[in-house]
Amino acid sequence: MNTDQLVITLxxxxxxxxxxxxxxxxxxxxxxxxxxxxxxVVLQLGFRPxxxxxxxxxxxxxxxxxxxxxxxxxxxxxxxLARPEAQRPRWLWLLAVPIAALAALAAGExxxxxxxxWAELWMGLSWRICSTRVATLSLPIFAGxxxxxxxxAPTRLRLTGAVVGLAAGAFGATLYCLHCPEVSAVFVLTWxxxxxxxxxxxGALLGPKLLRW
Amino acid sequence: MRASEDQLxxxxxxxxxxxxxxxxxxxxxLVPMLRSFFGNRLRGGSDDVEDLMQETMMAIHSRRGxxxxxxxxxxWAYAIARYKMIDHFRRTRATVxxxxxxxxxVSEGFEAATAARLDVDKLLxxxxxxxxxxxxxxxxxxxxxxxxxxxxxxxESDVKISVHRGLAALARRVTGSS
Numbered sequence: 001m002n003t004d005q006l007v008i009t010l011x012x013x014x015x016x017x018x019x020x021x022x023x024x025x026x027x028x029x030x031x032x033x034x035x036x037x038x039x040x041v042v043l044q045l046g047f048r049p050x051x052x053x054x055x056x057x058x059x060x061x062x063x064x065x066x067x068x069x070x071x072x073x074x075x076x077x078x079x080x081l082a083r084p085e086a087q088r089p090r091w092l093w094l095l096a097v098p099i100a101a102l103a104a105l106a107a108g109e110x111x112x113x114x115x116x117x118w119a120e121l122w123m124g125l126s127w128r129i130c131s132t133r134v135a136t137l138s139l140p141i142f143a144g145x146x147x148x149x150x151x152x153a154p155t156r157l158r159l160t161g162a163v164v165g166l167a168a169g170a171f172g173a174t175l176y177c178l179h180c181p182e183v184s185a186v187f188v189l190t191w192x193x194x195x196x197x198x199x200x201x202x203g204a205l206l207g208p209k210l211l212r213w
Numbered sequence: 214m215r216a217s218e219d220q221l222x223x224x225x226x227x228x229x230x231x232x233x234x235x236x237x238x239x240x241x242x243l244v245p246m247l248r249s250f251f252g253n254r255l256r257g258g259s260d261d262v263e264d265l266m267q268e269t270m271m272a273i274h275s276r277r278g279x280x281x282x283x284x285x286x287x288x289w290a291y292a293i294a295r296y297k298m299i300d301h302f303r304r305t306r307a308t309v310x311x312x313x314x315x316x317x318x319v320s321e322g323f324e325a326a327t328a329a330r331l332d333v334d335k336l337l338x339x340x341x342x343x344x345x346x347x348x349x350x351x352x353x354x355x356x357x358x359x360x361x362x363x364x365x366x367x368x369e370s371d372v373k374i375s376v377h378r379g380l381a382a383l384a385r386r387v388t389g390s391s
Contacts, residue, residue, distance in 0.1 A: 014231060083289070084293045153272070155295070
């Protein structure tokens with residue numbers, strides 16, 4: 001096709017585009033993927049039996065505040081990188097705030113606990129499976145976001161992949177809290193963060209392939 | 214004559230509202246812009262230039278929802294062109310240095326256009342006095358480098374560096390990246 005024809009063809013095939021396409025598509029991707037992840041938690045793992053009681057506890061909200069704030073920051077960074085003129089990441093430095101806050105809580109726990117109890121704080125009951133589950137539960141959300149990106153225009157593909165993976169990991173961890181009975185900040189800081197980091201690494205690995213346009 | 218930033222932007226806004234005439238005018242204006250952009254940067258034949266130009270226009274079409282009406286148009290369009298060029302070099306396994314978006318906007322003559330929408334004094338006020346004066350002298354008052362250097366009683370290379378760094382800082386602010 002020659003260029004003049006292309007101008008006419010594209011020009012006549014224009015349809016209105018509503019404002020806010022980027023946030024709408026990203027929210028759609030998170031919601032669609034999150035629904036699958038939630039189904040995985042409910043059907044494969046099950047809610048923790050004491051969920052209603054736990055929702056009145058400090059530990060539960062500490063975990064949710066941590067994972068949700070990481071998720072919100074990662075989503076803001078994702079939305080920024082969805083525009084082609086975004087050459088540098090934004091918002092990511094804010095990740096230091098929840099991480100530092102949780103690290104402070106973890107330090108407090110360690111100070112209050114005799115060293116003989118540290119292993120239990122750190123390993124809990126589920127340290128072997130926690131990170132793997134967080135990373136696995138992130139995959140549907142990651143897939144949802146990748147599909148959402150099909151109309152978006154990232155130009156830093158590896159970075160965008162990592163940030164999308166981070167968001168998926170943090171949302172996956174948020175939903176995993178509905179199952180996970182662990183209560184210590186030391187545990188969450190170590191194993192949740194590791195699972196989320198693995199999700200981000202998977203994103204960085206796959207980003208250049210999956211987000212190319 | 215080449216279309217101005219304001220003109221491109223109003224066509225694009227019309228296109229996003231579904232105005233086919235505005236969109237066709239926008240695409241027609243993009244043809245020479247993109248042809249010269251790729252022509253100046255590709256060593257290969259004109260076939261490559263034409264292919265990349267068409268690919269970029271199709272990408273602009275399919276990704277037009279990522280354009281934010283409150284931001285300048287040229288950085289958005291050139292960012293897509295730059296991405297398509299990087300993708301092309303990656304496919305052909307060529308290793309070539311590619312300029313930053315900021316420098317592209319400067320060399321394609323859009324740094325003035327993107328800044329024009331904003332209050333120039335306010336923008337320049339955010340720079341160091343030396344950079345602001347160097348840009349004012351060479352870009353707004355039209356003095357040569359040596360005239361600007363003599364006027365400010367500093368070296369010519371100092372003027373050049375101040376202009377370059379100042380424009381880069383302005384472009385960063387205008388394109389909204391931190």
